[in-house]
Amino acid sequence: MKQGGGIGGLGRFGEPAVLVLLSLAEGPKHGYAIATDIDVVSGVRLGPGTLYGAISRLDERGLIEAVPSEDRRRPYRLTPSGAEALRGHLAMLERVTTTGQRRLAGA
Amino acid sequence: MRNLLRLYPRSWRERYGGEFELVLRAWTPGPRAALDVLWGALDAHLRSIRPETVLRLALLAAGGALIAWLNYQATDDVQPVAAALLLFGFPFGLHRPTHAWLYALLLFAAVPLSGAWADVVSYHPGVPKPAPFYESIVALMPALLGAYTGVAIRWIASASRA
Structure with missing residues (x-):
């Protein structure tokens, strides 16, 4: 299934990747802060391997980038193409949600 | 952790x-x-994993499968098995000289494994009794010879370029 704006093709890391993008939409964060934010916002507790699997994939695709830092806890931020990918994905989810609610209302 | x-x-x-x-x-x-x-x-x-690694693993699997099949079918004529060990060992030694020994060992492993499988299913064409398992260690010789011929040719080629 094609997903909006470049998030598709991430395999099992698709959903964690969206959550990482969503977290970084608020501003730059380092790995542990991303995991904590995702837990608070969505109730999903990503494991460390899954978190960094998603971060490394997004980094390789240029959807996020590391912010230069002296600290070993390197923060990441959303790139313009990452923001566009997230926007496209959220629009797709919105269409699905709207359609789902409309159909459920008629059920 | x-x-x-x-x-x-x-x-x-x-x-x-x-x-x-x-x-x-x-x-x-x-x-x-x-x-x-x-x-x-x-x-x-x-x-x-890089494409060249996939190619190398595919060649290793193909070589191992062919050696195992030849050894499984072998009667007392071990030349085809030895020739296959030599032929498949050579490119691995040529391209991965530091790991030539490892590839020789992996190719060689097809011989005792297929021999053990022949013992399990009691398939021994033309051989009344299965050869002792340890005798298959002789197959290490052509595997190592093939791999280290590749290493030697690489070394000669790089020495002549220098």
Whole structure:
């Protein structure tokens, strides 16, 4: 299934990747802060391997980038193409949600 | 938990290792987190595989399968098996001289394994009794000879260029 704006093709890391993008939409964060934010916002507790699997994939695709830092806890931020990918994905989810609610209302 | 970081590919560790280690320190340890890191390491390895590695592994599997099949069918004529060990050992020695011994061993392993399988299913064409298992160690010779001929030719070629 094609997903909006470049998030598709991430395999099992698709959903964690969206959550990482969503977290970084608020501003730059380092790995542990991303995991904590995702837990608070969505109730999903990503494991460390899954978190960094998603971060490394997004980094390789240029959807996020590391912010230069002296600290070993390197923060990441959303790139313009990452923001566009997230926007496209959220629009797709919105269409699905709207359609789902409309159909459920008629059920 | 931090020891699990060593399971990741070196290139991945160089890029993300420092920050990942800090995240692991802050994480509550447990079997679920450990499994998640193991899965992440496997995923990172699969993603770091280059096309030439896939080609090399495919050639190794094809060579191993052919050697095993030849050995399985062999009567007292071991020349086809020896020739296959020589032929398949050669390119691995040529392209991966530092690991020539490893590829020779892996190709050789097809001989005792197929011999053991023949024993299990009692398939011994033309041989009244199965040959003792340890006798197959002789097959290491053509495997090593093929691989190290490749190493020697590479060395000669690079010496003549210098």
